[in-house]
Amino acid sequence: MTNPTVSIITATYNSSHLLKHAIRSVIDSDFQDWELIVVGDCCTDDTEATVLGFGDARISFYNLEKNSGQQATPNNFGLGKARGKYIAFLNQDDFYYPDHLGRCLSELEASRADFMVIPGINVLSSKREDFERGNYGVQLWSVHPDGHYSSNVFSVASTWFLKKSSADRLGPWKMEKDLYVTPSQEWLFRASQLGLTFHFPSRVGVLIILSGERKNSYKTKHSFEHEYFSTHLQDAELKAQLLEKAAIYAYKRNQSLLFFEPKTLVRRVMGLPLDWVLKRLGIHPSSLRYLRGWGGKGGLIKKIRKDTGLG
Incomplete structure (x- = not known):
């Protein structure tokens, strides 16, 4: 059997109502030479039936025997199964825009980079009536300044595209219990520390809807936001409207920082030397901020699990 060009890895847990939309966005991609490896973190709902229901031989499902409670374990399992020349991740609650994968392939090859991070549109949580x-609000995510990797920019795994050889060089994701930052951001930071070359396209390829920002999202087996956007990914006018919303949001935020929250800017500037030292020591610069904000190692993910109904 011929190996696919791109291996897409999706970690999931008891969220078939979200997963089905993520899978559909892959199937509807303009680029079709892919495999989708869905790894359940010991799912106990109808996830397997949902995956198999697509009837697509390019999609495989594996269900881990023990629940790890995090993305790292199923993502590492998926990496071990990947056969493609390139690796992409897609979180169970996110979408690829139809032209995303094809453009990723051409852009990475043209740039000759090892690792690419593509901006995404993050839909902020709102009430259904609003x-x-x-x-409702949106903001751009995974936008790194001046075409250079910044450890201060949180980049969800759905916005990554990289060579399989780069993933092999990086090795497995670390476990949350061993980290102050999230496993995904540690893996990205490690790529920078190892000297992998990055490329940051100036386009949006992913729609992000964070379950972790929506209270009891794992208990509520329906998402009006996913139902809506799953049928509008081809709508160029809506995408333009979202980008307009994101631009206005960013401008307002910048104005607020400049004129109403100058102390925040001062703290960030004063923290730059410390960030530099931590990078030299191989420590993610956000570790101290995560420690102050969320407590010990794995603190942020523990809070997310509690808020979403998993903890």
Whole structure:
């Protein structure tokens, strides 16, 4: 059997109502030479039936025997199964825009980079009645300044595209219990520390809807946001509207920092020397901020699990 060009890895847990939309966004991609490896973190719902229901031989499902409670374990399992020349991740609650994978391939090859991070549109949480009136916020995510990797920019795994050889060089994701930052951001930081070359396209390829920002999202087996966007990914006008919303949000945020929150800017500037020292020591610069904000190792993910109904 011929190996696919791109291996896409999706970690999931008891969220078939979200997963089905993520899978559909892959199937509807303009680029079709892929395999999708869905890894359940010991799922106990109808996840397997949902995956198999697509009837697509390019999609495989594996269900781990023991629940790890994090993305690292199923993602590492998926990496071990990947056969493609390139690796992409897709979180169970995110979407690829139709032209995303094809453009990733051409852009990475043209740039000759090892690792690419593509901006995404993050839909902020809102009440259903506000959302239906169009009264919801969005912001751009995974945007790194000046075309250089920044450890201060949180980049969800759905926005990554890299060579399989780069993933092999990086090795497995570390476990949350061993980290102050999230496993995904440690893996990305490690790529920078190892000297992998990055490329940051100036386009949006992913739609992000964070379950971790939506209270009891794992208990509520329905998402009005996913239902809506899953049927509008081809809508170029809506995408333009989202980008407009994101631009206005960013401008307002910048104005607020400049004129109403100058102390925040001062603290960030004063923290740059410390960031530099931590990088030289091989420590993710956000580790101290995570420690102060969320407590010990794995603190942020523990809070997310509690808020979403998993903890």
